[in-house]
Amino acid sequence: MTHPFDALILGGGAAGLMCAIEAGKRGRRVAMLEHADRLGKKILISGGGRCNFTNLHCHPENFLSSNPHFAKSALARYTPADFVSLVEKHGIPYHEKTRGQLFCDRSAHDILGMLETECQQAGVSIFLNTKIREVERTSEFVARTSTAEFHAAALVVATGGLSIPKLGATSFGYDLARQFGLAIREPWPGLVPVLLSPEDCSRYCDLAGVSAEVIASCNGKQFREKMLITHRGLSGPAILQISSYWKKSQPILIDLAPGREVTAAFRDPATPRNPGALRAELRSCLPHRLADRWLDAHAPTSWTNSALADLESQIHAWTISPAGTEGYEKAEVTAGGVDTGELSAKTMESRKVPSLFFIGEVVDVTGHLGGFNFQWAWASGAAAGQAL
């Protein structure tokens, strides 16, 4: 069986759906080929089931890429306001949780339902349980499953990254890019909890569930948000954010008392210089169990001004050397991907292979936590959809 179309979109996730809608609205005959038994599975589990679908404060600085300028054009042409107006057109109730992060009031099903309705109205043909095994380029693109063949002049790869394999993540997009001679920036898991070294884990991991506001920094980047201790290491927004910048064998620095001078009280001669007084000061900044445990491992060497200054520095730069991360099983996103140098920033079309497009997470553009990854999926999807 063969199916003729103007464009084939491989992958029915966030980016593929937006691309299909835009192209369908412009009268293109679009086929969306998805190997799962339903579209947008990641949308459904996103944002704890409420889908943090965009961020009002979306700037190029909220994205990692080997080329920090690449995402600018698409992000400027399809903005958070554009997506919000679509959400409002469908009467979906939403709210701003914090720092510009927009979530559904009810459920992520609202966002997926909206995109499916838009696809239907745009006349997109959807093929589920359709795993593409190979793609060939003759006078047009041919995508083959074990039983069918799809033909079209244009092919859009929207197969996402490697995160959460149990939801259907595959390396297909990267493999296809390589097949067509496009360079790949080696992918790595981003927005992922980190594992503590065995020594640190035996010291802190029984405090699993304890959290504190910290500044986590690495590689010149820093994030002031919550850190959470887990059974195997550290998580929480501050750690997830910095994990995207972390490279193996590098330390992560954690300021345990942002903006506070924990030892200031000891300048007053009336304050006794002893472990109890110090414990009380640190407990005023951190959960008690974490303050106590941290001090057990970082007791001052003496009570001199210089030893206290030393301790103050350590509180603001607790240095951990993660043993690794929880990997793709737990990563919210895959960083790296198709080298942006290979693609037009305006349309996401390959420079080498005309009519071949890459959009969404498979591209080397990765958002911070907070709705930025979906905004990239919408923006890059719209850019390609308007060029098909």
Ligand SMILES: Cc1cc2nc3c(=O)[nH]c(=O)nc-3n(C[C@H](O)[C@H](O)[C@H](O)COP(=O)(O)OP(=O)(O)OC[C@H]3O[C@@H](n4cnc5c(N)ncnc54)[C@H](O)[C@@H]3O)c2cc1C
């Ligand atoms: C737990 C979790 C929570 C998240 N929460 C948020 C959030 O609240 N806000 C936010 O901005 N981002 C969030 N993200 C990130 C966001 O989900 C992704 O960045 C986004 O879904 C990427 O969109 P995409 O279309 O590029 O890829 P995906 O959404 O991954 O879609 C790719 C699709 O391609 C299909 N596919 C793969 N290989 C093939 C093949 N060979 N043939 C056919 N189909 C194939 C897959 O089944 C999938 O449906 C979250 C991620 C996770 C894992």
